[in-house]
Amino acid sequence: MRGFLVALSLLIGFGATAAETPKRGGVLTFLIPADGGPSLDGHKEGTYAVLHAMAPFYSTLVRVNPDNPTSTTDFVCDLCTGMPVPTDNGLTFTFKIRQGVKFHDGTPLDARDVSASWRRIVFPQPGVASARRNNFLMVDKIEDPDATTVIFRLKFPTLSFFPALADPWNFIYSHRILEKDQHYFERNVLGSGPFKFDKYEIGQSVTGVRNPDYYHPGQPYLDGFHAIFAPKQQTRVDAIRADRAAMEFRSMSPSARDQLVKELGDKVTVQESDWNCGNVLTPNHKRKPFDDVRVRKALYLAIDQWRGAEALSKIAIIRTVGGIVYPGSPLAATRDELTKLPGFSPDIEKSRAEARRLLKEAGAEGLSFEMLNRNVDQPYVIVGTWLVDEFRKIGVTVTQKIIPTGPWLEAMRAGDFSVALEANCQNIVNPIADTGRYLPHEHYSDNFAYHDDPKQVEIYNKMVREIDPAKARVLMREYEKQVLEVGAHQQPVTWWYRILPIRSYVKGWKITSSHYLNQDLANIWLDK
Amino acid sequence: MSTTTADPDALDLRPPAWSRAVRFCQRQPLGSFGLVLVVIVAITGIFAELLAPYNPTANDFSSMTEAPSLAHLLGTDQFGRDLMSRIIFGARTALIVGLSSAFVGGLLGLVLGVGSAYFGGTIDLLLQRVFDVVMAFPLIIMALAIVSIFGTGVHNVIIAITIPLIPRCARVVRSAALVIREVPYVDAARACGYGHVRIIMRHMSPNVMAPFLIMVTAFVGQAILAEASLSYLGLGVQEPVPAWGLMLQGGAEEYASTAPWIAIFPGVAIMLSVLGINLFGDALRDTLDPKLRDR
C-alpha cells in the first residue's frame, strides 16, 4: 500500500513538471521548519531559517539552473551575462555584469556592488564574520576594472571553484551601504532580487512583495510571499492539509508524506530528491579502543547499510547508501565500487562474522560505549536508534547520549566523546570541497575523528588541484579508499532524502539536492 | 495472605488488616480502583521480563508500524518494535522515574522542611529564600542544564524532575511542622537534652506524615507527567529506552493519524497510571487528614 502511494505520488510529481504557461498573481504561503533565525545577513549565517526567508530578496552572481536544479553541474548566470571560460590556465574568471539592474531602493547595481560583496565574503574585514570563507581559499584577488566587469584571480586552478561561486548564501549587497556600515545587512534588508522586503513579524513570519523592476523577464509570477516559522512537523502537516500553507522547503518525513497523500489525494504533489546531506559515524581516534583500526572497522561492518537504508526510508528522511561523495554526482562511487569497501558489502552475515573476529583479535569483545547524538529526531535520533541495535548484533552494547545542538557540537570540538553520530550537510554539490571534511583535524577544523593520515592529505591536495574531471574521479576513488578502508577513519551511514509534499496549485518550482538551493521563488506560480 | 486467620489468643484489638482493607474499599471505591491501577502498573514493571513477549529494544524491519494483531497485541512502532513489550518495560521506567523522584524529592523536602521549622531563625530564613528561588525557577532550564552536562540517562531525568519537587514538599512540611514545634512534648524532648537529629527524626517528622504522604503520592503522578513533557521537548529519557513519555514524543506526533496505535497506547498507559495514583492519593488524603476523617 505504502509502496503504491509512493509510486503514485512520484507519478503526480512528474506530471506537475510538464510545461504550462505560468499565471501571474497570488501570494505563496510557505512554512519555514524552524524558529525565527538569527541575523538577516546571508554572508554571516548558516541556517536555512535565514536563507528561506532572505533568498527571495537578493540576487547572486551565479546560481544553479532553476529549471534543472537537480543537476550537480548546471550553473547559470543570475547577475552576470554569460558564464565565463577560464583563461590563464584556469586561473582567471572574468564576469560581465548585467546592466540596468536596480536595488529595491532604486539605486543602480553594478560591478562595484558585486566585487564589494564578494570581497566581504572572501576577505572579510576584522570584526566581520564570513561563515563560508574557507570555501574560497583558492581565490587570490577580486577586481572590478569597470562598471560592468568583475574578475576573480585564483592562486591555483581547481574544479571546486565554480560550484562554490554558485553558493546561494552569496547575496549581492550595495557597496555604498557596505562602505558606511559593514553590519547594516544584519538588521536590514536591501537587495535586488525578485521580491521586495515588506515586513518581519519577530519570530513569526516574513513577508515579501513583487519587485516590479526584476530583471529576469516576466518574473516573479507571484504578487508576494508569506513565510511562517513552524518548527513542529505536525503543525506543518496539519497546515498543508488545511491549506493554511502550501508547502515547506526543507523536508517532511515519509509518514507525513503518506498521510498528506492519503488525505489530500491529487490536491497534493510530492517532489523527492537525494539530498546533499548524510550522517557520518565518527569514532574518536584519541580514545581507546577506537585508536585501533580493527575496532573501528568492526563497528562499520556491523551496520547493514543496504537493508537498513531501505527499511528506514519508510520512517526517516534517508534513503540512499553512498560513500563519501553525494550519490548523484559523477564523482560518486558506483554500486560496484562501493560494495568493495568495508561495511558496504551486501553479505551482512559475512561482514558481522568478520566484525566479531576483528573485535576478538583487538581484544575488544563485549565492548560497550556511549554514542554522542544530537536531539533532532529526523533523522539523527532514528539513525542512532537503528545503529544501537545493529551494534548489539555483534555483541557491542551502546547507549545514546542525545543532547542539544550546542553541547553536541562542543563535545565533538572538545574531543569529549567515544563515538559520535554527526551529519555532513552542504548546499551546492561540490564533492571536491565537500569531502575536505574527512581530512584530519589539523587540516580541517571541523573533523572530529582526531586522526592523522599524511597519505590522505597528499591525495586530497592532488585532487583539489586536478582540473581534468576524469583524473579527478580516479583520485577521488583513491581518497575514498584511504578514508574508508585503509584508515577506516569515519563511516558515512546513509544519505538523506528530501520529501516535499506541495499543494498542487503551486507550479514552476523544482526540488533540488539541497534545502539551501533554488530559494528565490522567482519561477513559482499559482494555478488557482 | 493465607495466614490472615486470627489467632484466638492474640490480644490485638485492632481489626485485622484485611478487614481494614475491606473497609477502605467500601468507603473509598474510587480510591480502591486507583490502588488497583497502581498495583497493576507496579506488577507490570517489576515482572517486565516475564510478561513482555518481545525484546523491547530489538528492531524488526519486517514488521514496521503494524496494526494490533495476534502476534503483536498492541501493534508495532516505526522500528517494528512490539508496543506491548515497550509499554510493559515502560511501566518499569515510569516506576523508577516516578517513585525515585517522589521519594528523593519528598524525603529531602521533609528533612529540609522540618529542619527549617525546627531551627527557625537565620537558617529558616536562608532556606526559605533558597526554596523561593528553586520554586520560581523554570524547570526547563534546570532540565536542559542537567541533560546538556550529564546526558539524558534515566538518572539525570530523575534529578531534573526531583529538584523542583524538594521546595514544594519542604514548604508544606514546614508549615505543618511549625505548629508542632510549639507543642509541649517537643519542648520536653529538648529539655531532656536530646540531639537535634533525634528530635527532628523521632518527634517531629512522624507528626507531619499525613501531609507528607499525600504530597509524595501526588508527586509520583507529577513526575510521570513531567517525564512526558521533558521528552516532548527532547530532554527526557532517550531512545531506545522504553519509556511512555518518549513513546508519545517519537510516535504520537508523527503517526497520530496514520498509525494511531503508536500514539494511543502509551498515552492511555500514562493517563491510567496517573489517574490511579491521583485517585488513590485523594482517598489517602480523606483517610489520613484528620479534618476530613469524621465525615
Added chain:
Amino acid sequence: MLQYVLKRVLLTIPTLIGAAALVFLLMRLIPGDICLVRLGGGGASFDPKALASCHTEIGVDRPVIVQFLEFMWGAVRLDFGTSMWSGKPVIVEIAARLPISLEIAIMATVVAVALAIPLGTISALKQGTWLDVAVRVFAIGGIATPSFWLGIVSVLLVLDLTNWIGGKPWMPPIDYVPLWQDPIHNLSMAMLPALTVGYRYAAVTMRMTRSTMLEVMKEDYIRTARAKGLINKLIINRHALKNALLPIVTLIGIEFAFLIGGLVVTEQVFNLNGVGRLFVQAVQNQDYTLTQALVMLTVTVFVFTNLAVDLLYAWLDPRIRFN
C-alpha cells in the same frame, strides 16, 4: 502592618538575586555557546575565524565576572541588553511575544473559572453521589492527561471533524494577528489552546474548590445558618462560597502567574509565537541575555504574585503579621 509589608517586600530581593545568579551560572555551565549553534547548527562547516568574531561581537570572550556584573547592573535598571541570537533588544523580543501568551492565559483562566467553581461546588454539595464521582474523575482526567497530547489530538479532531462535516479540513490559524485587527482570526487561533490549557487549570481549581467547600461547610457558622433554617442556596452563595473563595482565588492567581511563560509545551504544539516558545528557543540557542531576561520576568511575576497573596492573607488574618 506597614512593617510587615516592608519586611516581605525586602525579602523578595534575595530571591531575585538568587534566581539571577542561578540562571547566569546554569547557562554558562551548559557546554557550547550560541555562536556554535548559529554557525554549526546546519551541519555545514564554518570558518573558525567567524566563530571568534562572533564571540567578540556578543561579548562572551570577556571575563565571566564582568559579564555577571553587567547583567546585574542591567537588571537593576531593567535593561537586559540585546538578544545574542537576533541582535534585537531583549525588550522588543519579549514584547512581540507577550500579547498571545497573555491572551491565552486570560482565556484559559476564564474557561477554568467558568468550569471549576460551579462543578467544584456541586461536587462538594453532592459529596459521595455519582455526580461527585463524575466531576472528580473529570477533574483528575485533566491532571492526568499530558497537555501536549491533548493539544495534538484536539487539532486532529478539529481537522477530521470539519473535513467530515464540510468536506474541507479546517485548523486554527498558525500566525498571530492582534484581536483588534481581525477578531475572528485571533479568537479562532486562541480558542483551542485556551481550552486545552483551561482544562488542566480547571481541573486543579475544581479540586481546590471542592475540598475548601467541604471544609467550610463543616464550620460552625454554616451549621448555625442551616439550623436557623436558611435555605441551602442562600447558604451556599452568601456564606460558604464566599469564605471558600480565598484559597481558590489564591490558586487561580498563582496558576495565572505560571501561565505567563509557562505555556512552553502548548505554544509548541499550536505554533504560537509566545513567551513560552521564546523561552525554549532562547534556552536551546544558548542565548544568554534573552534567557536571563525571561527567567527574571517569570521569577518576578511568580515572586510578586506570591507576595500579593501573602499580603492579602496577612490583611485578612492579623495573626500572621504578628507571628
